[in-house]
Amino acid sequence: MIKTRYWLTLLLLAAILAGCASFSASSQAQDAGRLVIYSGRSESLVAPIIEQFSQASGIKVEVRYGNTSELAATLLEEGKNSPADVFYAQDPGGLGAVANAGLLAELPNETLDKVESRFRSAQGLWVGISGRARVVVYNTQLLKAEDLPADLFGFTEPRWKGKIGWAPTNASFQAMVTAMRQMWGEEKTRQWLVGILANQPVVYDGNTAVVAAVGSGEIEVGFVNHYYLYRFLREQGNSFPARNHFMNNGGPDSLVMVSGIGRLATSKNEENALKFINFLLSPVAQQYFAGQTYEYPLVAGVQTEADLPPLESLNSAGITVDQLADLEGTLNLLRETGVLP
Amino acid sequence: MYLPAALVALAMSLPLLYLVVRASAAGRSAWNWLLRAQTLQIMGQSVGLALAVMLAALILGVLLAWLVSRTDLPGRSIWSALLPLPLVIPSYVGAYLFVSFFAPRGLLQNLLEGWLGIERLPSVYGFWGAWLVLTLMTYPYIFLAARAVFSRGDRSQEEAARSLGCSPLETFWRVTLPQLRPALAASSLLVGLYVLRDFGAVSILRFTTFTRAIYLQYQSSIDRSAAALLSLVLILVTVGFLIAEQRIRRSAAENPHTAVHPAEVIRLGGWQVAALGVVFLILLFGLIFPTGVLFYWLIRGLLAGERIANWLGPLLGSVSSAGLAAMVTVVFAFPVSVLSVRRSNWLSQILERWSYIGYAVPGIVVALALVFFGANFVPGLYQTLFMLLFAYVILFLPQAMGSIQSSLRMVQRSLEEAAASLGENPLRVFQRVTLPLITPGVASAAAVVFLTTMKELPATLLLAPTGFSTLATQVWGAVSEAYFARAAAPALILILASSISMFLINHHATLSGSSQRQ
Secondary structure, rough: HHHHHHHHHHHHHHHHHHHHHHHHHOOOOOOOOOEEEEEEOOHHHHHHHHHHHHHHHEEEEEEEOOOOHHHHHHHHHHHHHOOOOEEEEOOOHHHHHHOOOOOOOOOHHHHHOOOOHEEOOOOOOOEEEEEEEEEEEEEOOOOOHHOOOOOOHHHHOOOOOOOOEEOOOHHHHHHHHHHHHHHHHHHHHHHHHHHHHHHHOOOEEEEEEEEHHHHOOOOOOOEEEEHHHHHHHHHOOOOOOOEEOOOOOHHHHOOOOEEEEEEEEEOHHHHHHHHHHHHHHHHHHHHHOOOOOOOOOOOOOOOOOOOOOOOOOHOOOOHHHHOOOOOOHHHHHHHOOOOOO | HHHHHHHHHHHHHHHHHHHHHHHOOHHHHHHHHHHHHHHHHHHHHHHHHHHHHHHHHHHHHHHHHHHHEOOOOOOOHHHHOOOHHHHHHHHHHHHHHHHHHHHHOOOHHHHHHHHHOOOOOOOOOOOHHHHHHHHHHHHEEEEEEHHHHHHOOOOOHHHHHHHHOHHHHHHHHHHHHHHHHHHHHHHHHHHHHHHHOOOOOHHHHOOHHHHHHHHHHHHHOOOOHHHHHHHHHHHHHHHHHHHHHEEEEHOOOOOOOOOHHHHHHOOOOHHHHHHHHHHHHHHHHHHHHHHHHHHHHHHHHOOOOOOOOHHHHHHHHHHHHHEEEEEEHHHHHHHHHHHHOOOEEEEEEEHHHHHHHHHHOOOOHHHHHHHHHHHOOOOOOOOOHHHHHHHHHHHHHHHHHHHHHHHHHOOOOOHHHHHHHHHOOOHHHHHHHHHHHHHHHHHHHHHHHHHHEEEEEOOHHHHHHOOOOHHHHHHHHOOOOHHHHHHHHHHHHHHHHHHHHHHHHHHHHHHHHHHOOO
């Protein structure tokens, strides 16, 4: 009994010491000041570039990683007491919710002007950092690129029954449907949704799962963002039997979406926040997104990764991020048609 | 005793208060969604899945606990430490691993295509997939609770039954099971609520439950009011489960005893092979396949030039936060548990049931409630270790309570009274008589909280000190972005660290058990 109590005490002490060691590291401030980032982009994507910023600027950076919508909800709950300086989001939806609550401060024009006006908020409350295109990913053993229809509406044909995968809970998918409503109109979008449903699409939890299923041949095609494929190619080599097909028809199925960043109005480290945002729009960081995450750089003059068609060459949907704001209408349509529960 | 218990219950009210505040702002579209006929169907699916998983986990958990604690199964202590481990795999990751292996064209099909030319396996998605995965992830709750009773249960009654001519099965049914009943009721309640509030497994296995609907509200429109309204409805359903559990528990006879003579080990004889087969099968599905997929990812990634990221920091983060959470939660669980067992009246019952609120709603809801209260009312504590531990206590208190209560119920009061009559004060009586007797129950309470904290995501992400990371957050961050190789290393370390902890806890429980007997 005495022996076990001794062990327990020792364990307890070890746990407390370990705890202190790992927590105290975050509580010291340095001369260049600090910066608190809420990042809806995952650690594996952005930690290296944030580390690079911290090294170069001497600013002590603290990052809270999470899911974009959960962090947006957190910012809404925190209100003016938020410790965050910037919110770096995976998609415009999360930024829009925070901006609508009046929690974001306007960004200076010289920062905003670094990207095309369709890739930033009209009120200048946030700016796009990197882009991703909607594509059709297809299994190269089962299909050739020529087999694919000219636009997404072609997939409502019976030939595709049981062969399609999609992820209707995914924010990018929902943005694409919003773009459809803008460009095709409500009725045609509804017809498309009903038509795809009639083809019994396989529903996945996210883009990753869709690409994996296309690669394994569980399905033949999937509607996803372009960059997930490259992570599979990197881990599994070029023999991974799936490739992207860019629709290139200027319609909603050629939508380019962005990740973006905004500065909190309550930020106490305004200067550092702007430094970070400008750093993400610098050639170094833009090159990082192009090379490491296979996303599209949004700043002119930065090279896209070799095996990706450059952004300028894409006949992408000419739609601004603000036109994608009516998510509520899209969700209602998705629920009415039974795409979402 | 009432004061600390009331304080604990007060802390538990925070999420409820938050939900009422938020839900009151819910708009018409939220109400419309709620009042559709389809919503009833979704709720039915939730409850049906919860009941099915409870039944399966109950059978599996009791059987396995009996095998490792009462029979001459070879390698009992190893199985005893390994069998709770599926509890440590986050359900999101577990389901993903399961799908990677068993999908129509997953790894298993790949292997089979080579040998047998099978091109497609039947679908694993939907109700049965979710049922299987959630059963494998939750049977450890039953296993740990039943094992605590078996290792301390009153064998003299069983032996009496046997000597009076009862068959082993009859003895189990008429003597052992009634002893187990309170512990099983409490732990199957945990299983049921786990399924009701799970999001990860059901979304990957494509089975729409009510919690999935709540998550979709946050994910898509960041509509906190609608999500709060739905969460309140989920709490109402939980109340049904709570009442049912209390009925079952109340009708169980109190079974105190002195119970300290070593049991006769049941010889399995020819059944040994079958028993080993069952244990192996469960470990195969619950542990070996998932770990196998992780190793496959790791090796494939390493061959492709991936490097293993620094895992020491996340490991420290995981072990220290889970260790502290286990201790703090057990301490907080005592007042309410002691009160509800020893002073059973309406007030103590309400206090006890009230403590389940944090466990009745999805983790993200509790996390956001604490974000709201923390940031706005105690900014000094917000996003500190204290806040995080507080969140863990709210989330996991019921997990610790069940075990402690059922072991308390088995302590004969006359022993305590004897000690008191010999002049010991109540605290000393507790320390010298009660605590040693309930140690296995406390150990299993700590084990459950430890393992579930190791995999906790929403509260850790939102409430931990900024920059704090755990193995679970690392795994989640990597898998969600399709970086499988990067997910594999922290996931394997998570499982390894948990198994070592299980060995330590088991070791401690057996040690104190044996020193008791001498």
